[in-house]
Amino acid sequence: MRFLTFSIIILGIFTATVSLSAEPKPWQMWHQEPAGSIAEKALDLHNLLLVIITFISVFVLGLLGYVGWRFRKKANPKPSKTTHNTIIEILWTVIPVIILVVIAFPSFKLLYYMDETKNAEMVIKVTGNQWYWNYEYIDEEIDFDSYMLSDEELKPGQPRLLSVDNPLIVPEETKIKILVTGNDVMHSFFVPSLAVQTYAIAGRINEVWIDVPKGEKIYRGQCNQICGINHSFMPIAVKAISKKDYQAWLIEAKSKFATSKSLQTIKIAATNLR
Ligand SMILES: [Cu+2]
DSSP states (O other), X not given: OHHHHHHHHHHHHHHHHHHHEEOOOTTOOSOOOOOSHHHHHHHHHHXXXXXXXXXXXXXXXXXXXXXXXXXXXXXXXXXXXXXXXXXXXXXXXXXXXXXXXXXXXXXXXXXXXXXXXXXXXXXXXXXXXXXXEEEEEGGGTEEEEEOBOOGGGOOTTOOTTTOBSSOEEEETTOOEEEEEEESSSXXXXXXXXGTEEEEEOBTOOEEEEEOOOSSOEEEEEEEOSXXXXXXXXXXXXXXXXXXXXXXXXXXXXXHHTOOOHHHHHHHHHHHHHO
């Protein structure tokens, strides 16, 4: 009985974390559940490519097996000296070209879709640092750092090495443009479930966008550009909340994170110029 209760509690904790955050699971074999339109389209393209490459691989393997068997020494003691066959040569050039065109079409379509940041409803600037992230809400003049939680700081249900003190808070169902840059070495902003991965390079700004679906959820990611000794200790947590809760959070955040670094820098620079 005690074991049953224990199991139910464990199961409860497990299912609770499953529904509240998008993160890698032990022994996971497939993608994380796609979140947002880019991730859904990327998974569709992946599934199409998987079908195509499976057919090609099975065909080539079958052909190799057949040729190996059919033309073995015993079955074919006198090998033919044929070297050219125009029809076959045209076929093995034209068919791969057709396959590549079939792949290029949806591929470019997705690429241009991902590139379209025009109608974004808000902008967040993400800066990679050794070894933490800084998130700046440009229009709101909010700016804060996001550090990984140490093992001692973890609360029940928070995954180790993936939890942070200040997650990137975003409103659900909103198109958000993200400007990614770096402050020192190269980092990379990577959230698998949102299908977002962009390099953070000092002196450059890379643009991406996300539209997290409805529902309160944490989308977890990591820096995936080897950036120094603590590379694996700068996780990303994107927390989606309702638009109403987001407005409430903004009010709180404006007092909590009011010291806008960039504004301070501008002010200091302006005073120095005088
Ligand atoms: Cu990094």
